[in-house]
Amino acid sequence: MGKNNLIGGSIWDEYSQKVQDRMNNPRHMGEFTEEDAAKANARLIVADFGAESCGDAVRLYWLVDEKTDTIKDAKFKSFGCGTAIASSDTMVDLCIGKQVKDVVKITNLDVEFAMRDDKNTPAVPPQKMHCSVMAYDVIKQAAAQYMGVDAESFENQIIVCECARVSLGTIKEVIRLNDLHTVEEITQYTKAGAFCKSCAKPGGHEKRDYYLVDILAETRAEMERERLKIAATHDDISFDDMTMVKQLKAVESVLDSEIRAMLHSDGGDLEVIDIQKSNEGNVDIYIRYLGACNGCASGSGATLYAIENILQEELSPNIRVMPV
Incomplete structure (x- = not known):
């Protein structure tokens, strides 16, 4: 499939070559059946995650060796855009060969980083960052099903945006990594605040413990403090x-x-x-x-x-x- 079949003009340049390749030629798209699991002497896990608000969804298939808790093979089906396909395909790559207890540590940032052509250039435009968040969440669903626990038990960070399941750590990391200055930019990169908007600032329909406007101000202040400290150290001035x-x-x-x-x-x-x-x-x-x-x-x-x-x-x- 050529570039112009998907996206035209300069917009295409916002996608890494790795993303383009996986959009057009995903390596792990497909499904497993119980028969496949029996042949592989493995347990079949099928997990779904999706958001009606953005229309994307993903189904993840694992074949797990129950003796070692290792994911022997994995596939996915994606119901969404090309970026969702690329993110899901990359996510499956990160799962295969690892133990279930280790794959739950994979974050949406790990998925996005793995799709970059170079470490300093985002793999996808800001409005598509939420696809890597979806890939991150379906891993938690699959692991929870395998281990017989609630998916939320894997969360070791505070969730700021319940709609997009974006954590406090992720928001702060994205602000720092991309030098963000506005709440709108946070939403573009993570989808936090894109739906019900309660987490954007006080006054929404649901009171929150953390708001994007405050997280942004605090993180920017931390960044400025660090910059000043570095500058002071560089100049050797107390x-x-x-x-x-x-x-x-x-x-x-x-x-x-x-x-x-x-x-x-x-x-x-x-x-x-x-x-x-x-x-x-x-x-x-x-x-x-x-x-x-x-x-x-x-x-x-x-x-x-x-x-x-x-x-x-x-x-x-x-x-x-x-x-x-």
Whole structure:
């Protein structure tokens, strides 16, 4: 099948050659029967996973050696787009020859990475990333069936988006890997927030513990802190010896990643008014509390101590925080 039979123009360039090859010539598409399992002296496992909201689904077949719990062979059927076929075919490759206890560790990122032509270029356009998530989920369904447990028992991470089954770890990793800046980009890459949208931001039909808007802000702040630390290490300059501008950036980064979420939960916030070096060698950071924190007794007690302690641990033991 030629390129123009599937996708035209420059859109095709967004797909790796590996993805294109597997779209056109999947290696493992097909099915196994109980007769096939008997011939292979193996147990047949058939698992399904799909999402009505996006129209894609996959059926996974395993032939498992019950003496060693090893997947001797595997096949799949895909009911969806070409990317779903390529993702499922790659997923089967990653399963064959492994023990069931090990394949449950395969993530959607492993599937997507395996389809890349080079490690720094995504294998598929953002809107197709959800296909690798689907491949990841059907593995959990098959393993749960074989082991006689609930598929959710394999989750070792917090699920942020129930619709697309996307974990907190996956979202943070995708933000970092692809240098994402908006919630819309997170949705494009993972499908998190694409359906009911409750996980995108507060105010949806279902209250969530984690929201994409907060995860994005916190992860970006962590990335900025790491960048500043690397820059400081490269320049061999300690926080105490930085210019005030660099000190302010470093302080704001720590506040964003470690402190502001705590204040926001109580309806408060703070702003940095000034940074001064004292004659005693201290770095005095002057702050003003905002919102509910303004006038709160804890602002000069436990909250102040917590802010100062975090800044001292992250940046310099010589920091003093002075509320004004």
